Amino acid sequence: MADTDLPPRLSRLAFHGPLSGARADRMAHRLAERLAGTGPGTDPGTDPGCSTGTGPGSVLDIGCGWGELMLRVLERAPGATGVGIDLRADDLARGRDSAAARGLADRVTFERESARGTGRGPADLVLCLGAGQALADDGAADPAAAALRELRRLVAPGGRVLFGEGFWQRTPMPAELAEMWPDASAGEYHSLAELVDTAVGAGFRPVWTETANDDEWEEFESGYQCDAEEWLAAQGDHPGAAETRERLDRHRSSWLRGYRGVLGLAYLTLAPVV
Numbered sequence: 001m002a003d004t005d006l007p008p009r010l011s012r013l014a015f016h017g018p019l020s021g022a023r024a025d026r027m028a029h030r031l032a033e034r035l036a037g038t039g040p041g042t043d044p045g046t047d048p049g050c051s052t053g054t055g056p057g058s059v060l061d062i063g064c065g066w067g068e069l070m071l072r073v074l075e076r077a078p079g080a081t082g083v084g085i086d087l088r089a090d091d092l093a094r095g096r097d098s099a100a101a102r103g104l105a106d107r108v109t110f111e112r113e114s115a116r117g118t119g120r121g122p123a124d125l126v127l128c129l130g131a132g133q134a135l136a137d138d139g140a141a142d143p144a145a146a147a148l149r150e151l152r153r154l155v156a157p158g159g160r161v162l163f164g165e166g167f168w169q170r171t172p173m174p175a176e177l178a179e180m181w182p183d184a185s186a187g188e189y190h191s192l193a194e195l196v197d198t199a200v201g202a203g204f205r206p207v208w209t210e211t212a213n214d215d216e217w218e219e220f221e222s223g224y225q226c227d228a229e230e231w232l233a234a235q236g237d238h239p240g241a242a243e244t245r246e247r248l249d250r251h252r253s254s255w256l257r258g259y260r261g262v263l264g265l266a267y268l269t270l271a272p273v274v
Helices: 021-032 068-076 089-101 143-154 174-179 192-201 214-235 239-259
Strands: 058-062 081-086 108-112 123-129 155-168 204-211 263-272
Touching: 021 068, 021 155, 021 263, 058 068, 058 143, 068 081, 068 089, 068 108, 068 123, 081 089, 089 108, 123 143, 143 155, 143 192, 155 192, 155 204, 174 239, 192 204, 192 263, 214 239
Parallel strands: 058 081, 058 123, 081 108, 123 155
Antiparallel strands: 155 263, 204 263
């Protein structure tokens, strides 16, 4: 089938992950405030992720896709500028269009480039949502740890990192692993506690820890498939739709029989240790 006959891509999703608009707005508000309260003698009852001020001066979004969370931060931090990097041209174009529609085109750029060894930092705020693999070298023994070490390099002193990363909510059963992606293994992800410990070991303090809930996962998984499912339903038994049908059925089975209720997504707001 010609490209023009293919289904639209991810038009039902605001975020390329299990993240609700309400949670994203809370995150954006918190991250856009001046990050303070990290110096010696600070009142330990003061939340360093929630103090007020003028906001971060620079935002770097790793594996940004269309950069929706970065744009929400920039809307709340009028003095800030942002850079999003990703390899997918159509997502970057969607981000540029969204920035222009919101009057942010002069404060944000979307660049098609790899994040491996990037020299884009240091930035006051670094976002990496479900894109840790973009920072870790192939074959890294602990990809999350490798990504966190890179994020520590990329964040400016006194800045913040928002790291979105998968974790096992419980140890997956062999039958569940068999339904997931190829070569899925129980050692592929940490538990939530282990993931936070890994962030601490990389030179951070976890100032805010939250995880995607069931509603967010269901909205993401349904929205991820919806465009293509509706397109497929309209195709009937058209032979050119066989590849799309196989892909959708495989992904749905992977979710419902494999990682649903097993794989979690943590959003860790991290402060670099001086």
